[in-house]
Amino acid sequence: MKKVLLFALMASSTTFMSACVERDAEDPGKEYAPDMYESVAYEPYKQVDENKVNPNGQNMRMPVTRTIPRVKGAENGLSLELMPDYPISKDSLAYAAAVLRNPVAKTEQVMKDGKYLYTTYCSPCHGAEGDGKGLVGEKYAGVPNYKASNIANQPSGHIYHVITKGKGRMWPHGSQIRPEDRWKIVHYVNELRGYTDPNQN
Amino acid sequence: MKNDIPLTETPICMNRKPLAKIFASITGLVLMAGAVMFGSSAQAQPDGKAIYEANCVACHKIDADLVGPALKGVTERLDEAYLIKWIRNSQSVINSGDKYANDLYKKWNNVQMPAFDLSDDEIKAVLAHIKAESAAAAAPAASAAAGASTGTTAVAAEEKGVLDNKVFLYTVITLGAVILLLLVFIQTRLKGVLDSKVSAGEVDLDKLEDRSVKFKLSPLQRLGLIMGSLAFGFVAFYAYAYNNIGMQQGYAPKQPIAFSHELHAGQHQIACTYCHTGAERGKSATIPSVNVCMNCHNQIKKDAPEIKKIWSAWENKKPIEWIRIHNLPDFAYFNHAQHYKVAGIECQKCHGPIQEMKVVAQHAPLTMGWCIDCHRETKIDANNGYYKAVHAKNPKFKDGVTIGQMGGLECSKCHY
Numbered sequence: 075m076k077k078v079l080l081f082a083l084m085a086s087s088t089t090f091m092s093a094c095v096e097r098d099a100e101d102p103g104k105e106y107a108p109d110m111y112e113s114v115a116y117e118p119y120k121q122v123d124e125n126k127v128n129p130n131g132q133n134m135r136m137p138v139t140r141t142i143p144r145v146k147g148a149e150n151g152l153s154l155e156l157m158p159d160y161p162i163s164k165d166s167l168a169y170a171a172a173v174l175r176n177p178v179a180k181t182e183q184v185m186k187d188g189k190y191l192y193t194t195y196c197s198p199c200h201g202a203e204g205d206g207k208g209l210v211g212e213k214y215a216g217v218p219n220y221k222a223s224n225i226a227n228q229p230s231g232h233i234y235h236v237i238t239k240g241k242g243r244m245w246p247h248g249s250q251i252r253p254e255d256r257w258k259i260v261h262y263v264n265e266l267r268g269y270t271d272p273n274q275n
Numbered sequence: 276m277k278n279d280i281p282l283t284e285t286p287i288c289m290n291r292k293p294l295a296k297i298f299a300s301i302t303g304l305v306l307m308a309g310a311v312m313f314g315s316s317a318q319a320q321p322d323g324k325a326i327y328e329a330n331c332v333a334c335h336k337i338d339a340d341l342v343g344p345a346l347k348g349v350t351e352r353l354d355e356a357y358l359i360k361w362i363r364n365s366q367s368v369i370n371s372g373d374k375y376a377n378d379l380y381k382k383w384n385n386v387q388m389p390a391f392d393l394s395d396d397e398i399k400a401v402l403a404h405i406k407a408e409s410a411a412a413a414a415p416a417a418s419a420a421a422g423a424s425t426g427t428t429a430v431a432a433e434e435k436g437v438l439d440n441k442v443f444l445y446t447v448i449t450l451g452a453v454i455l456l457l458l459v460f461i462q463t464r465l466k467g468v469l470d471s472k473v474s475a476g477e478v479d480l481d482k483l484e485d486r487s488v489k490f491k492l493s494p495l496q497r498l499g500l501i502m503g504s505l506a507f508g509f510v511a512f513y514a515y516a517y518n519n520i521g522m523q524q525g526y527a528p529k530q531p532i533a534f535s536h537e538l539h540a541g542q543h544q545i546a547c548t549y550c551h552t553g554a555e556r557g558k559s560a561t562i563p564s565v566n567v568c569m570n571c572h573n574q575i576k577k578d579a580p581e582i583k584k585i586w587s588a589w590e591n592k593k594p595i596e597w598i599r600i601h602n603l604p605d606f607a608y609f610n611h612a613q614h615y616k617v618a619g620i621e622c623q624k625c626h627g628p629i630q631e632m633k634v635v636a637q638h639a640p641l642t643m644g645w646c647i648d649c650h651r652e653t654k655i656d657a658n659n660g661y662y663k664a665v666h667a668k669n670p671k672f673k674d675g676v677t678i679g680q681m682g683g684l685e686c687s688k689c690h691y
Contacts, residue, residue: 099527099636102602103519111604119559120599130594194546199571206333209543213575216342218333224389242386243342245570250552 153177155234156253164239164246167232174231175273178257188262191255195247196263204266216243220267230271233260323400330391331401338412343388344379347409350402359398364390521604527636528598532584541630547622554611554622562597565589600637601626607643608689619656650683 124131199211206217334342553561627638
């Protein structure tokens with residue numbers, strides 16, 4: 075009897091102590107009935123087992139090349155300007171600059187959105203004023219000033235093409251920013267470099 | 276008060292000021308006439324420094340290579356006419372078959388210097404500025420090398436703290452074990468001595484005074500002890516379960532790449548949504564793909580061991596397997612856009628001071644009780660004429676409307 079009591083006391087005190095001890099940072103703890111925690115269907119950002127069908131064992135897949143997403147308001151076919159990945163190559167900057175027109179009208183709200191998007195996606199390198207002196211830009215080096223003579227007067231399509239496909243040492247940001255948002259950024263960049271788009275009223 | 280000073284002063288200077296004004300306007304007129312007569316060349320000298328800083332610093336430094344070569348002494352290496360031609364349109368110089376230009380172009384990985392639409396005078400001013408800077412850069416070179424090695428000490432100190440704790444723990448355990456062994460040893464020795472004495476007849480066990488404590492319990496006491504230890508065990512188990520089962524607060528696993536939010540979001544102030552683009556538009560905040568890392572790290576710290584891992588992922592087309600920290604069970608629905616974009620909640624409200632975390636840890640418990648608490652307390656922003664009018668009429672809503680009152684506590688809001 076004594077031994078049983080002693081054993082019970084010891085067992086309970088060890089559990090109590092282990093409960094008080096802070097869990098290791100690597101240990102996610104236990105789950106009660108994990109079957110209910112994990113999705114049966116494929117989730118893009120969570121998986122427990124390797125996916126045997128897809129490349130890299132991932133649930134996520136790249137979209138099939140040349141597929142075009144359905145975009146609201148584009149029932150009559152998607153315009154070049156709103157295609158997430160339009161068929162103009164990175165090198166054809168001059169062509170893109172001449173062809174692409176900003177489909178987003180300049181309004182107060184668009185400028186507000188443009189500033190927000192610029193601050194999020196561009197200002198780390200290009201700086202809040204577009205002078206290339208962002209905190210990251212200083213380390214990256216080679217970030218131009220928007221007011222520099224070879225940039226200040228480029229048409230809106232130039233800016234749009236550079237955001238989408240990159241230019242020189244700048245990498246493309248098309249995967250992060252939606253076409254409509256890119257055009258909003260173009261509006262804001264035009265304001266920063268003091269450029270008036272002749273195709274906008 | 277300050278506005279009054281000129282008023283009192285004017286009478287004193289009365290007879291001087293108009294003269295000065297007239298003189299100034301005459302010189303102004305003369306200058307203007309000069310400007311009209313001689314065209315733009317008579318304008319003030321172009322500011323070489325300003326032009327240099329607006330157009331050149333992005334790619335060039337005086338005393339170090341950047342995107343393009345260091346400019347120190349370039350005015351001595353090359354003559355002015357050649358430089359003007361180069362700056363105005365470098366590609367045409369390269370295309371003309373000039374050997375120096377082509378070698379330079381090849382040496383710098385065929386990165387083309389853009390054409391600059393500057394006048395001769397402006398370029399000359401820039402060159403003069405470069406010359407002056409080159410001379411200035413020759414002098415202070417030795418002082419820069421000294422201030423390089425700090426930084427690492429803080430990390431070392433932190434690691435030492437953890438180490439100290441562990442050393443202390445292990446010392447206590449070893450000491451305890453040693454004492455235990457010692458006691459066991461003493462006890463066996465004593466028993467041995469006693470046994471030998473008993474067998475030798477020197478000591479009569481029956482006559483020894485019994486000093487041991489009597490340990491006898493009544494049945495009721497026994498029951499009480501059993502119930503008590505059971506209750507204690509239950510509480511202990513509950514405490515353990517509460518901290519461990521389905522609770523991942525504080526989970527901070529080692530990631531495949533030692534990415535620091537403190538460095539990126541804190542020091543460099545990169546917006547959360549630059550990488551986590553999904554937070555504004557969908558359920559998941561999304562983990563950035565490798566190309567997003569490469570947007571900056573194709574240049575920055577290319578040779579650091581952790582950055583090389585990004586490069587190898589990029590070159591081998593093998594995604595980085597980040598370990599997910601914030602997990603909600605599949606039966607609970609959560610949407611980032613609804614909270615970040617619609618409600619305008621800061622990321623830090625749930626994720627904690629992420630801009631200070633070198634290693635990300637789960638800040639919030641992410642339990643249902645935690646969700647519900649916030650839904651009960653947080654008032655919605657009914658910034659809408661119709662709802663403002665409706666809420667004003669209902670006395671229940673006079674202090675604002677909480678998410679709970681809008682149905683944010685219903686089971687099917689999150690469980691469906």
